Amino acid sequence: MNDPDSGEKPPVSGAQDAGNAGRPKRSRRRKGKQKGAMSPSAVSPSAGQAAGSSVPAERPQAAPGGNNARRNKRRRHGRIPGAENVRPLAPVGQREASQHEPRQADGRKNRRKHRGRKSGSRVLPSAAEAVVLSPAAEPVAEARPAHHAPEPRGEALPAPRFAERDQYDAPLYAALDLGTNNCRLLVAQPTRPGQFRVVDAFSRIVRLGEGLGASGRLSDEAMDRSVEALKVCAAKLKHRNIRRSRLIATEACRAAENGETFLHRVREETGLELEIINRETEARLAVSGCSSLVGREAKSVVLFDIGGGSSEIAVIRIGENRSSRLANHITHWTSLPVGVVTLSERHGGRDVTPESFAGMVSEVEGMLANFDCPGDIVYAPEDFHLIGTSGTVTTLAGVHLDLPRYDRRRVDGVWLSDDEVTAMQARLLSWDFSARAANPCIGPDRADLVLAGCAILEAIRKRWPSRRMRVADRGLREGLLTDMMADDGVWRRGRHRRNQRGGHRNPAKPEGQAS
Template identity: 35%
Template sequence: MKRLAAIDIGSNSVRLMVVAVERGGGYRLLDEEKAQVRLGEGLVQSGALSDAAQERALEALARMLEIARSLEADTVRAVATAAVRTASNGPAFVARVRETLGLDVEVVSEIEEGRLAFTGAAASFDLPGRTAVIDIGGGSVEIVRAADGQIESITSLPLGAVVLTDRIGTADPPAREDLRAVRRHVRESLRGAFGEDPEPVTVMIGSGGTATSLAAVVAAAAGDDYASVHGRELSLSDVVHVYAQLKSLTLEQRRAVPGVPDYRADIIVAGALVVREAMAVLRCNRFLVNTRGIREGLVLETIARATGRRKGADPSAAIVRFGKRCRFDQRHAEHVNELALSLFDSMADESLTADDRRLLETAAMLHDVGYFVGYEKHHRHSCHLLTYADLPGHSPRDMAVVAAVARYHRGGLPKARHEEFARLSPTDRDTVSKLGGILRLADGFDRGRVGRVRSVTLERRDDRVTVTADGDADLHVELYGAREKADLLEKAFGVRVRISGA
């Protein structure tokens, strides 16, 4: 691959980025193009993409493919987000694009959309401490929270600028009561996702047209050039003041505000409201603008795939690198992993495979990475970090299983109301319960975290299992820890477990 064209089909706009691929996984920007097609227009009311919106999108895509061809792009990758993802006729639209233009469009999930936004942000900004990346589209808002560059959570909410503009209504300027109702809806949605007292973030990095337009308005008011606002910093006060200004103006008056693009004047109030509320709920005072967003993440991910940089990576080395970034206790992790694999080899039944053993190894090595986020409920933090970890050799399904196994190394047993467990297939739930039971017991055998248990042997007779630990010192603490954590293995395998020392 020498030249790549990346196309982001959003609810409000379609954007193209054409790059020349360079050695080492970098790129050189050749051209960019965008078109405001309002693909998500009327979607809230009808649940479907309108014929007119589809025609606008097809016309824009045809033009962008021409640009890509003129720049000799040998690879074209297109993704669609919220509008196509949620529309009842989204699959039909994707098929129509393929038949009409010969372009295959990937409809990405909310998690993948957030991951791409984060990848794009991480390429341009340092992400120290607790940060958030927010991508404000037309149909949805993705908010990615991270700790020192490691994704902790990805949240997608139907709070896009086009969707909320439809909720605000047609009064011009917007009616106060309508704005109050929408603001209440946005804040309740954010609090429902993040709780009443979420961890504050030090900086929020915003992408999408709303972010760039807000920055342009602030720059213009300060007498600065607003042709390029990449990296511009806004305070919460800046956002509050711009929102207060714009919400009181008519559509025509907003179009006359320096920095507000004509095509965004009708939805900028809703977009500004989302940024204001997100910063308030997450107690953030700094907002940095990323003008590239998802499409840069798409470019970087595609280059990584095509150049084989990820394919050639050593999965085991990548696991250790991830653990070190999360400051894990490598000695404890390796010891628990050794014990867990020994238990697996003795305990596994016909339902467990060699691939399940590989996933157990990943979960065992990384089960404690949640300490990186906080001591309390660290098993849940481990689950979140691993859900969004991008490890070579591990598919999204693999990581969902690994995350759930790590989540159950301590704390409560799997329950249908646990989101990370409920979203798995029935087969994967059984696998998680069994692997989680093995990991839980192995972790119990290193209760003191000093590796006193050298080895374990397991004997299984019908529904009775005896696990014998061998070590150099007094194993009282370790045996107690194992007995306390044998519950999930007993439940998952339908056995009674006896723990003893050699």
């Protein structure tokens, strides 16, 4: 059958396709969304008659307000025809470069992603701020693997936080403590204000003060063990870019006649320059290293550090105004010329009986009697507690927690009640040397020293009774690091902001000099 107007046969699909013969084919879904789509009344009567009964009935014409509502809904959801070809107008110098950026080839997938978004989630640029790219000038999308998401354009990745930048940019600080019994090294870098991250650590029992109480001199064997440990520390420091370091020696080198000679040998064989600090400095460093362990409700604290050749005790009264440096609150301090090594050598540390243990406690109590400290310096029991930083208290905590092996993360900062400390001391006193050596938190190196430390602790508890005690697995090294970082101002507010921008060091000053 011929079309009466053109003389040609109409399309098989019906009269509506005949009316759209001059237009490109579009899907019914797309055609229904076109602005100004043909309505049934626009079809010629002759075309409708030519289609006959085979043409399906057209949908009824929607109300005038319905098309506007549908159009507004599409505008709110960002599904306006041709919107995929609209981009924000780039600056003049970047307009040509932006035309060569890859884009997603299938615009329909992009439109489908926005269908579930809320109203106003996509804002289209106005006509004055947009440029329409013609399909002919549109570049071909760059081929990418299927799993590779397209890179975002025009968005800068967020800068890493200060704590994440430290491992790359923050300066390194080193602290070494050569004591009567141990040689310890700590390398760290500052993080958040008042805190630091440990980069490297070393600890070895050297017993430098072995036999010192009887002879007054450092033995050759003890010096050899210490030099070997210090060589390990020197190798660790050599391979790191250390900004500042402080290397100290304590009671063994203070009391020995050949202490200075030993330090000269250390300098010649290892290249390390150690300084002998006095007892007051040692007490202040112990307090600085444990400042974060003071309870917030505490108004007074007695902090003690039981060493190998001496024991430092500091009475701290905080009051209402708490300083950022806890050492500023020290009111009284003392350094007892007794430690776990010297006390065990005088009374015997391998086979300890209740009688010999009581003798050790009595000797330390006599030394504390000479400490001139008023009794009213300590507040009420609920506002007061003890802090112990030594191998003795950490051993008690490890045994109390029944650890299969010593774990600093579980021991440092743990609270022990007065009854728990008493029970742990009685338990250790009931063990013989082999039982103490078999415990993983004591070991054979400390089995002959731990009860001497318990005797010193018992004398301190009798002088300052407390309901609880906090254990600190930290001490002089942490105090050295805290003081050096605070002196350099790495935790100041302004310096912290500069560090976030990457300026951790002051280029106007050489390394090792305080800013």
